[in-house]
Amino acid sequence: MKIISIGLLIAACGGLSVFAAPAEEQKSVVIVYGSRYGSTARTAEWIAEGMAGKAAVVAAKEAGDLGGYEKVILGSGIYGDMLHADMIAFLEKRREEVKDKLLAVFVVCGMPPDQAGGYLEMFAGKCRAKPLLARAFSGWMKKEILSPEDFQGLEKYYKSVNHPFASYDHTDKAKCLEFGRELLAKICEAK
Numbered sequence: 001m002k003i004i005s006i007g008l009l010i011a012a013c014g015g016l017s018v019f020a021a022p023a024e025e026q027k028s029v030v031i032v033y034g035s036r037y038g039s040t041a042r043t044a045e046w047i048a049e050g051m052a053g054k055a056a057v058v059a060a061k062e063a064g065d066l067g068g069y070e071k072v073i074l075g076s077g078i079y080g081d082m083l084h085a086d087m088i089a090f091l092e093k094r095r096e097e098v099k100d101k102l103l104a105v106f107v108v109c110g111m112p113p114d115q116a117g118g119y120l121e122m123f124a125g126k127c128r129a130k131p132l133l134a135r136a137f138s139g140w141m142k143k144e145i146l147s148p149e150d151f152q153g154l155e156k157y158y159k160s161v162n163h164p165f166a167s168y169d170h171t172d173k174a175k176c177l178e179f180g181r182e183l184l185a186k187i188c189e190a191k
């Protein structure tokens with residue numbers, strides 16, 4: 001088992017794909033996310049894909065024992081300038097457990113990523129830790145899947161800013177994969 005693990009680590013850090021092997025053995029990182037409508041979950045999956053299978057992905061509400069992971073990445077959608085309720089609850093309960101392992105935070109939002117720095121600062125502040133990397137990604141908003149409350153809230157908001165209330169999908173898989181590769185490089189640097 002040890003030999004397989006070492007092989008996998010070399011494979012992940014050195015690109016020796018000949019060692020690539022069963023996914024379950026190699027998860028040393030966990031991505032915990034809060035997502036209301038799925039784009040943050042999808043973003044987390046794509047980031048994990050960029051990390052060459054080294055990261056497990058779990059919803060904040062379902063996160064069990066994280067003791068076996070060396071590093072934690074936290075991701076959240078943004079709603080009314082706030083993190084997802086499950087991420088807030090997760091941090092309230094488990095901040096101490098994860099803050100020393102925190103590798104990165106990411107947000108998925110409607111705001112253009114280059115204007116979303118405030119959300120990342122707010123996220124890191126709630127973690128009471130300084131993640132090595134922080135990144136904002138664009139998500140999607142699909143009118144047909146919104147709850148009636150969210151639909152009304154967003155309709156009102158868009159009206160107030162005189163902007164059409166229209167569905168969008170601004171997700172960008174390539175950017176998520178790239179972030180995953182950056183994270184992997186950080187982990188390998190630290191080894």
Ligand SMILES: Cc1cc2nc3c(=O)[nH]c(=O)nc-3n(C[C@H](O)[C@H](O)[C@H](O)COP(=O)(O)O)c2cc1C
Pocket residue numbers: 034035036037038039040041077078079080081082108109110111138139140141146150153154
């Ligand atoms: C009710 C609601 C409120 C939102 N408020 C914000 C906001 O304050 N700032 C922002 O940048 N995006 C906002 N958005 C856009 C979401 O952050 C975006 O759709 C994101 O992709 C949602 O992630 P999810 O699909 O994982 O739920 C809001 C979306 C909804 C549905």
